[in-house]
Amino acid sequence: MAERPDRPPRDDRAPRSGGSQRDGAPRRDGAPKRDGAPKRDGAPRRDGAPKRDGAPKRDGAPKRDGAPKRDGAPRRDGAPKRDGGAKREGTGYRGPRPDGAGRPERPNRPEGDNDRPRHDDPVIPETVTGAELDRIARNELKTLAKENADRVAQHLVMAGTLIDEDPALAHRHAQAAARRAGRIALTRETLAITAYATGDFALALRELRTYRRISGSNEQLPLMVDCERGLGRPEKALELGRSVDRRTLSVPTRVELAIAMSGARLDLGQTEAALTELEIPQLDPSTAFSYSPALFDAYAIVLDELGRTDDAETWARRADVAAEALASAGADDGDETIEIIELDDEDGNAGGDSGR
Missing domain, CATH: 1.25.40 (Serine Threonine Protein Phosphatase 5, Tetratricopeptide repeat)
Incomplete structure (x- = not known):
C-alpha cells in the first residue's frame, strides 16, 4: 500500500x-582593507579659498568628556588615524607594513593548506x-x-x-x-x-x-504543494496548487498534483473534497499508466476514510494489479513514453498492452 x-x-x-554559492565569486572577507588609503595631507591646498579663521569658535558647545567611552569608536576630536588603529581580532590585520604600503599583510596559511578543498564534499x-x-x-x-x-x-x-x-x-x-x-x-x-x-x-x-x-517550469508544483503540507500549511498548499492552470502541466504532473491537493484536503478534514480532487479523467480502471498505481491507491485510502470499505478494497486491488502489469511490461524503465496496459474490468487481471 x-x-x-x-x-x-x-x-x-x-x-x-x-x-548556492558562486564558486568563482570574490570573497568579501578577502577584499583589501581601507586602512592603507593614501592620506590627504599632501593634497594641494586651495589657497584662494576663504579662510575660516574668523568663524565663531564652538568652545561653548557641551563637551562629551563625561560621556561613557565606546571602546574602539572613532574619537570626535579628530578623524580616526588609519595607521594607528587598533587591531581587529579575527581580520588578520597586522598594522601598517614596514615599507609604508597601505595594503595589510595577509595571515600566513599553514604549509599545504592551499591544497585543501573549500568545502567538505x-x-x-x-x-x-x-x-x-x-x-x-x-x-x-x-x-x-x-x-x-x-x-x-x-x-x-x-x-x-x-x-x-x-x-x-x-x-x-x-x-x-x-x-x-x-x-x-x-x-x-x-x-x-x-x-x-x-x-x-x-x-x-x-x-x-x-x-x-x-x-x-511548473512541473515540480506537486512537490511544492507537499512541502507546504509538510510545513503545516494546508491552506497555502491549496492556494499554491490552484495558482497554475493545470492544462499547462504534463499529464503525470496533473495526477501528482491531484494527489497532493487531496492530501491537503485530508489535512483540513475535508474528506469528501479530498475524494473529488482525485476524480479526474486519469482515474480509469481499464488502463494503467505509470502514474495509475499511485492514483488508484490514493483513491482507495480516501474511500476508506469515508467508510466505504468495499470500494476501497476494490481500488487497492486495482492499484496492485496496475503496478504488476506495468512492471511486467517494462513501462517503469525510465522511458519517457507512457505505456498503456489494458485491464480486465471483472477480475482486474492484466490483458495485452497497447503502447502510445
Missing part, C-alpha cells in the same frame, strides 16, 4: 540521474565518471567549464543513486553540485528533491522556487 495522502507523500522519483567512487547522467541533463551542464561540469555530473549521479538508501548522503552530493553550479536549474531541482527526502521542507520549498524561477 502506498503512503497515505494525509501525510506528505514521498517523491519516489530520484533526481534525473542526478539537485563527499567522496565520489572512482567507478562514477558522470557519463552515467542522461543526455538531456548533460546538456544543461554545457555552460560550465568541462572539468567543473564533469564533477557536477558525478555528484548528481551519486545523488540519484543514493536518494532511496541514504537520503542524507544524497543531499550532501546535491549540495556539492549546487555549490559548483548554482545557476543550473538541474542542480537546484536535485537539491530540492534531496532536501524533501530528508524532511527539510523549508529548504526544499526555497530551492523549488529557485528552480522554477531559473527554468520557468
Whole structure:
C-alpha cells in the first residue's frame, strides 16, 4: 500500500540521474582593507579659498568628556588615524607594513593548506565518471567549464543513486553540485528533491522556487504543494496548487498534483473534497499508466476514510494489479513514453498492452 495522502507523500522519483554559492565569486572577507588609503595631507591646498579663521569658535558647545567611552569608536576630536588603529581580532590585520604600503599583510596559511578543498564534499567512487547522467541533463551542464561540469555530473549521479538508501548522503552530493553550479536549474531541482527526502521542507520549498524561477517550469508544483503540507500549511498548499492552470502541466504532473491537493484536503478534514480532487479523467480502471498505481491507491485510502470499505478494497486491488502489469511490461524503465496496459474490468487481471 502506498503512503497515505494525509501525510506528505514521498517523491519516489530520484533526481534525473542526478539537485548556492558562486564558486568563482570574490570573497568579501578577502577584499583589501581601507586602512592603507593614501592620506590627504599632501593634497594641494586651495589657497584662494576663504579662510575660516574668523568663524565663531564652538568652545561653548557641551563637551562629551563625561560621556561613557565606546571602546574602539572613532574619537570626535579628530578623524580616526588609519595607521594607528587598533587591531581587529579575527581580520588578520597586522598594522601598517614596514615599507609604508597601505595594503595589510595577509595571515600566513599553514604549509599545504592551499591544497585543501573549500568545502567538505563527499567522496565520489572512482567507478562514477558522470557519463552515467542522461543526455538531456548533460546538456544543461554545457555552460560550465568541462572539468567543473564533469564533477557536477558525478555528484548528481551519486545523488540519484543514493536518494532511496541514504537520503542524507544524497543531499550532501546535491549540495556539492549546487555549490559548483548554482545557476543550473538541474542542480537546484536535485537539491530540492534531496532536501524533501530528508524532511527539510523549508529548504526544499526555497530551492523549488529557485528552480522554477531559473527554468520557468511548473512541473515540480506537486512537490511544492507537499512541502507546504509538510510545513503545516494546508491552506497555502491549496492556494499554491490552484495558482497554475493545470492544462499547462504534463499529464503525470496533473495526477501528482491531484494527489497532493487531496492530501491537503485530508489535512483540513475535508474528506469528501479530498475524494473529488482525485476524480479526474486519469482515474480509469481499464488502463494503467505509470502514474495509475499511485492514483488508484490514493483513491482507495480516501474511500476508506469515508467508510466505504468495499470500494476501497476494490481500488487497492486495482492499484496492485496496475503496478504488476506495468512492471511486467517494462513501462517503469525510465522511458519517457507512457505505456498503456489494458485491464480486465471483472477480475482486474492484466490483458495485452497497447503502447502510445
